[in-house]
Amino acid sequence: MTDNNHDIEQPGERVPKRVIGTPSHAATGTPLLGAEERTGPAEVPGVDLQDEATAKKGERIAAFCFLLTFLAGIAFIVSYVAFQVGDLDSAATSNLALGSSLTVALLALASGIVVWVRMVMPKYKLVQERHEMASDGETRAYVGETFLQGAAESGITKRPLLRRTLLAAAAPLGLAPLVLLKDLGPHEYADFPKKLRHTVWGEKTKEGKQRRLVVEGTGAPIRAADFNSPGGILSVVPEGYEHDLNELAKSTLILIKFRPEELKSGTNRNWAPDGIVAYSKICTHVGCPAALYEQTTHHILCPCHQSTFDAADGAKVVFGPAARPLPQLPIAVDGEGYLVATADFPVPPGPSFWERGDAEAEAREKGGQS
Amino acid sequence: MSTGTVPKPIAGTSSFLDDRLGAGNFMRRNLRKVFPDHWSFLLGEIALYSFIVLLLTGTFLTFFFKPSMEHVIYEGSYAPLQGIGMSAAYASTLEISFDVRGGLLMRQMHHWAALLFVAGMMVHMLRVFFTGAYRKPRELNWLIGVGLLTLALLEGLTGYSLPDDLLSGAGLRITEGVAISLPLVGTWITFFLFGGEYPGEDVISRFYSLHILLIPGILLGLISAHMILMWVQKHTQMPGKGRTNKNVVGAPFYPAFMAKAGAYFMFTFGVIALLGTFAQINPIWLFGPYTPADISAGSQPDFYMGFLEGALRLMPSWEVNLFGQGGGTLPLSVLIPALVPMGIIMTGLAVYPFAERWITGDNREHHVVDRPRNNPHRTAIGISAMTFYGVLWLLGANDELSWVLHVSLNWTTYVGRVLVFVAPVIAYVVTYRICLGLQRKDAAIIGHGVESGVIKRLPHGEYIEVHVPPAQDIEAHMRGKEAVPTLPGAGNGSDGVPPKALRGPIGRLRAKMSAAYGGEKIPLDDGHGDGHGHDDHAAVGAGGDDKPAVH
Incomplete structure (x- = not known):
C-alpha cells in the first residue's frame, strides 16, 4: 500500500521557503515528523488549492464559529452555577439554559470545522490503488505449510492422548460459567407452574x-x-x-x-x-x-x-x-x-x-x- | 503558505513513539488514506457518533441512577409524587430529572441518542443493501452489522425498562408475556430472568448490568471490528469518472476526512443536544410508578420495537393445546408475531449476500457500488421487506391511527392483516417497474442526450428540441452500470447440456432464479446512432436488440 503521493518523508534537500506553485521539496533522513523545515502543500494532481480570497473568508467565518463555541461553553458553565434545580419549573429552566448553550457550542464548532474544510483546505480528488483482499498463492502456500509444520512440531496431531485430554479438560471448564447462572432462579423448578x-x-x-x-x-x-x-x-x-x-x-x-x-x-x-x-x-x-x-x-x-x-x-x-x-x-x-x-x-x-x-x-x- | 518546521513538542513525541512502536510505517501508509465522498456514506456515522454520545451520557446517568427495586417512599422535589411508594430505581430517575443539574438534559439526550443510534443503523443498512455494498469482500462486515442491529434492539429494550415507571413496566410485562409463551422452556426462562415470579425484585438490577456492561461491551467490540474491517478493505465508492474496482478516489484521511468526521460528530452531538433540550421525551414523572395492576391507554414502545408491537396486535387469537390434558399450551398468537417477523427480517438480512452470490455465481470483488435501479430484483426485494416492516410498524400504533383518522380500531387491524401479505407483493412489482423505468431513462440519456431547451426548426418545417450529450461526470456515473451476472449456462438462450451443478431439482431452480435475477434488462447502449440530438426521444424499447423507432 505504498500508493500515496505525499509521504511524510521524501528524499530531497533542505530548502528554506517556497513560493506557491513551485515543486515540493522535503527533508531527508529525519525522525518521524522530524524537526526539519518543510514546504507548503505540494502541487499534486488531485489537490486543488483554494484561492487566497476564499481561504481568508473561510478563516474569518470559522473563527467566528469557534468564538461562538467559546462563548457558549462559558454560558454552559455559568448556567450550571446560575440555575438551581429542585422543582418542575426550575428544572425546566436549567434544562433550557444548559441544553441550548451546549447545542450552540456543539453546532457552532461543527459549522466552523466544516467551513474550515470546505473553504480553507484544498479540494481533493486523490486516487489510490486497491489491491485484492486475497493474499497471493505463494503466501497462502507458505501459511499452509507453516501451519502444518507447527502442528507437527507441537505434537498435537500425532499424540492423541495429549489432544483428547486437552479437549476433555476444556469441556467442564467451558460449562462452569453456565452452571454458575443456575442460582439466578429459585430452586423449586417443579413449583413454577404451581405458582x-x-x-x-x-x-x-x-x-x-x-x-x-x-x-x-x-x-x-x-x-x-x-x-x-x-x-x-x-x-x-x-x-x-x-x-x-x-x-x-x-x-x-x-x-x-x-x-x-x-x-x-x-x-x-x-x-x-x-x-x-x-x-x-x-x-x-x-x-x-x-x-x-x-x-x-x-x-x-x-x-x-x-x-x-x-x-x-x-x-x-x-x-x-x-x-x-x-x-x-x-x-x-x-x-x-x-x-x-x-x-x-x-x-x-x-x-x-x-x-x-x-x-x-x-x-x-x-x-x-x- | 509555507508550513515551516514541525513544532518541537510534536516532533519529540512522535519520535518517542516511533522509536518504540514503529508508528511511522503505519502513518506513512494511512495518513493520506483516501476516503470516497458521497452523502449516503455518512449515514452509518450517525449511528457511530450516537453510540459515543450514548456512552458519555450513559456514564453520567450511572453516577446517579440506583438500579434497585427496593420499595421507598418518594420524598424528592416533584410535589405530585411526594409520599408515594415506588421503587428506588424510579425515585432515582425522578431525582436525576429534578434534583441533579443537567440530569434531565442528559436523560433526554440519552434517550434521543438511543433512537438516533438505531435509526442511523437502519438507514445505513438500507444504503448498504440497496447499493450492493455488502458484496464480496464485505460479507463479514455485513454480518457484524446484522449482529449490531440485533444487539441494539436488545440494548434499547433493557434500557427502556430501567426507570421503572408505568410505561416502562408495561414494556417489561409484554416482554414477560412473550418469554413465558415459549414452548417447554418459557416458564423456566421467565423465572430465571425475573428471579422468581413476575415482576420480582431482581429484574432491574439484572437488566442494568446487561444494559451498561455486557451489551455495550459487545457492541463496542463489534463496532471496533466493523471499523477495522472498513479501514482495511477501504470504503466502496459510487460509480463515476475515473472510479474503478481497482482504485479509490476521494479526500485524504489527514487532514480533510479527519476534520470532516470531527465536524460530523459535533453535528450529531449538537442535534442530540438540541432534541434533548427542546423535544421532551419520556416524561416519566407523568406516568407514575409501575404497578402490574395499571396501565395508561395509548402506551407506545420506542419506534424500533413498533414492528413487534404491530405484529402482536395483528395476530388472530390462535392457541393450541398439545397432547390433551396435562399436555402443553402453545400460544401461537404470541409466539408467531414475537418470533416470525423478526426472524424473517434478521435471517433475511444475514443470508442475503450469500444467497445472491449463490444465485448469480458472482465471486468477484466489488468496490464500485450499484445504483439501486441497476439491480431491480434486489431493490424490489428490499422495498418489499421495508413494506412488510412498515405495515407492522404502522399497525403498532393502530390505536393512534384509528384515533387520528377516525376509523374503527378493529378495521385497522383487519386491513393490516391483509396488507401485511398484499402490500409487500405490490411494493415488489411497483419497485421493479420503477427500476426498469429509471434504467430506460438512463439509456435514453446515454443514447439521445439531454434536452437542451433549444428548439430548432428543420427545413421541412418540423420543430425539434436539440439534445446534447450529458455532462461527463453524469455520463460516467451512468456508465458505471454493470449487468447483474448470471450463472454460466443459466441464460434462456443457452443451448446444450447445462453444467453439472445446474442439473437436478435444486440446480434447475438455481438456474431459473439466476436467469430471472440477473442479466441486462435495459442495455444502456442500444445501437443508437450518433446521439447528436436529431433522433427522437422515445423511450428505448425493452427488447435488447430491436431498433428504436424513428418518427
Missing part, C-alpha cells in the same frame, strides 16, 4: 376468613349494596396484598355490575352476587391490565394489543390476539355485606404458558366455570 396457577384469592386470611375484595389505591372493602351503579367498573385487589406487586400481577380484578337480564350464559351466575361479576384484570394475551371498559357494549379492552372481551358473556374474546376469556373469580357477600372471594380462579389467570395445558377442560371436569 403461576395459584393466587391469594384461594387462601383464607390470617383470621381464617374469606379474603375481601378491596379497591385498588384506597384499600377500602367493597359493600355489595354500595356497588350498585350498573355499568360501573372498579379495579380491585386482594385485601392484605395491596402493595405486593408479584401478587397484583396475577390477582388484580375488574368488578362490573350487571342487571340480571344482561348476563349471558358464559358468565357463572353463582359467582355473581347481586349481578356483580369479578374478572381477572390481567390480559390472557401477554399480561397487560385490561383496563378499558365500554358501557354500552359491555366490552373490556386491553390497551396494549386491543384484545376485546365481552364482560356480559363470561369475558369471552370478541376481538384481538388473546385466545382465552379473562377468568371469572368466584365471589360472594360475607356476613357484613362485603364482597369476598370464595375460591381461587378456576383456571390460571394471565398469559399462557406451556405447563398450563388444557386448564379449561380440567376446570370443566371439576364442575367449575366452563
Whole structure:
C-alpha cells in the first residue's frame, strides 16, 4: 500500500521557503515528523488549492464559529452555577439554559470545522490503488505449510492422548460459567407452574376468613349494596396484598355490575352476587391490565394489543390476539355485606404458558366455570 | 503558505513513539488514506457518533441512577409524587430529572441518542443493501452489522425498562408475556430472568448490568471490528469518472476526512443536544410508578420495537393445546408475531449476500457500488421487506391511527392483516417497474442526450428540441452500470447440456432464479446512432436488440 503521493518523508534537500506553485521539496533522513523545515502543500494532481480570497473568508467565518463555541461553553458553565434545580419549573429552566448553550457550542464548532474544510483546505480528488483482499498463492502456500509444520512440531496431531485430554479438560471448564447462572432462579423448578396457577384469592386470611375484595389505591372493602351503579367498573385487589406487586400481577380484578337480564350464559351466575361479576384484570394475551371498559357494549379492552372481551358473556374474546376469556373469580357477600372471594380462579389467570395445558377442560371436569 | 518546521513538542513525541512502536510505517501508509465522498456514506456515522454520545451520557446517568427495586417512599422535589411508594430505581430517575443539574438534559439526550443510534443503523443498512455494498469482500462486515442491529434492539429494550415507571413496566410485562409463551422452556426462562415470579425484585438490577456492561461491551467490540474491517478493505465508492474496482478516489484521511468526521460528530452531538433540550421525551414523572395492576391507554414502545408491537396486535387469537390434558399450551398468537417477523427480517438480512452470490455465481470483488435501479430484483426485494416492516410498524400504533383518522380500531387491524401479505407483493412489482423505468431513462440519456431547451426548426418545417450529450461526470456515473451476472449456462438462450451443478431439482431452480435475477434488462447502449440530438426521444424499447423507432 505504498500508493500515496505525499509521504511524510521524501528524499530531497533542505530548502528554506517556497513560493506557491513551485515543486515540493522535503527533508531527508529525519525522525518521524522530524524537526526539519518543510514546504507548503505540494502541487499534486488531485489537490486543488483554494484561492487566497476564499481561504481568508473561510478563516474569518470559522473563527467566528469557534468564538461562538467559546462563548457558549462559558454560558454552559455559568448556567450550571446560575440555575438551581429542585422543582418542575426550575428544572425546566436549567434544562433550557444548559441544553441550548451546549447545542450552540456543539453546532457552532461543527459549522466552523466544516467551513474550515470546505473553504480553507484544498479540494481533493486523490486516487489510490486497491489491491485484492486475497493474499497471493505463494503466501497462502507458505501459511499452509507453516501451519502444518507447527502442528507437527507441537505434537498435537500425532499424540492423541495429549489432544483428547486437552479437549476433555476444556469441556467442564467451558460449562462452569453456565452452571454458575443456575442460582439466578429459585430452586423449586417443579413449583413454577404451581405458582403461576395459584393466587391469594384461594387462601383464607390470617383470621381464617374469606379474603375481601378491596379497591385498588384506597384499600377500602367493597359493600355489595354500595356497588350498585350498573355499568360501573372498579379495579380491585386482594385485601392484605395491596402493595405486593408479584401478587397484583396475577390477582388484580375488574368488578362490573350487571342487571340480571344482561348476563349471558358464559358468565357463572353463582359467582355473581347481586349481578356483580369479578374478572381477572390481567390480559390472557401477554399480561397487560385490561383496563378499558365500554358501557354500552359491555366490552373490556386491553390497551396494549386491543384484545376485546365481552364482560356480559363470561369475558369471552370478541376481538384481538388473546385466545382465552379473562377468568371469572368466584365471589360472594360475607356476613357484613362485603364482597369476598370464595375460591381461587378456576383456571390460571394471565398469559399462557406451556405447563398450563388444557386448564379449561380440567376446570370443566371439576364442575367449575366452563 | 509555507508550513515551516514541525513544532518541537510534536516532533519529540512522535519520535518517542516511533522509536518504540514503529508508528511511522503505519502513518506513512494511512495518513493520506483516501476516503470516497458521497452523502449516503455518512449515514452509518450517525449511528457511530450516537453510540459515543450514548456512552458519555450513559456514564453520567450511572453516577446517579440506583438500579434497585427496593420499595421507598418518594420524598424528592416533584410535589405530585411526594409520599408515594415506588421503587428506588424510579425515585432515582425522578431525582436525576429534578434534583441533579443537567440530569434531565442528559436523560433526554440519552434517550434521543438511543433512537438516533438505531435509526442511523437502519438507514445505513438500507444504503448498504440497496447499493450492493455488502458484496464480496464485505460479507463479514455485513454480518457484524446484522449482529449490531440485533444487539441494539436488545440494548434499547433493557434500557427502556430501567426507570421503572408505568410505561416502562408495561414494556417489561409484554416482554414477560412473550418469554413465558415459549414452548417447554418459557416458564423456566421467565423465572430465571425475573428471579422468581413476575415482576420480582431482581429484574432491574439484572437488566442494568446487561444494559451498561455486557451489551455495550459487545457492541463496542463489534463496532471496533466493523471499523477495522472498513479501514482495511477501504470504503466502496459510487460509480463515476475515473472510479474503478481497482482504485479509490476521494479526500485524504489527514487532514480533510479527519476534520470532516470531527465536524460530523459535533453535528450529531449538537442535534442530540438540541432534541434533548427542546423535544421532551419520556416524561416519566407523568406516568407514575409501575404497578402490574395499571396501565395508561395509548402506551407506545420506542419506534424500533413498533414492528413487534404491530405484529402482536395483528395476530388472530390462535392457541393450541398439545397432547390433551396435562399436555402443553402453545400460544401461537404470541409466539408467531414475537418470533416470525423478526426472524424473517434478521435471517433475511444475514443470508442475503450469500444467497445472491449463490444465485448469480458472482465471486468477484466489488468496490464500485450499484445504483439501486441497476439491480431491480434486489431493490424490489428490499422495498418489499421495508413494506412488510412498515405495515407492522404502522399497525403498532393502530390505536393512534384509528384515533387520528377516525376509523374503527378493529378495521385497522383487519386491513393490516391483509396488507401485511398484499402490500409487500405490490411494493415488489411497483419497485421493479420503477427500476426498469429509471434504467430506460438512463439509456435514453446515454443514447439521445439531454434536452437542451433549444428548439430548432428543420427545413421541412418540423420543430425539434436539440439534445446534447450529458455532462461527463453524469455520463460516467451512468456508465458505471454493470449487468447483474448470471450463472454460466443459466441464460434462456443457452443451448446444450447445462453444467453439472445446474442439473437436478435444486440446480434447475438455481438456474431459473439466476436467469430471472440477473442479466441486462435495459442495455444502456442500444445501437443508437450518433446521439447528436436529431433522433427522437422515445423511450428505448425493452427488447435488447430491436431498433428504436424513428418518427
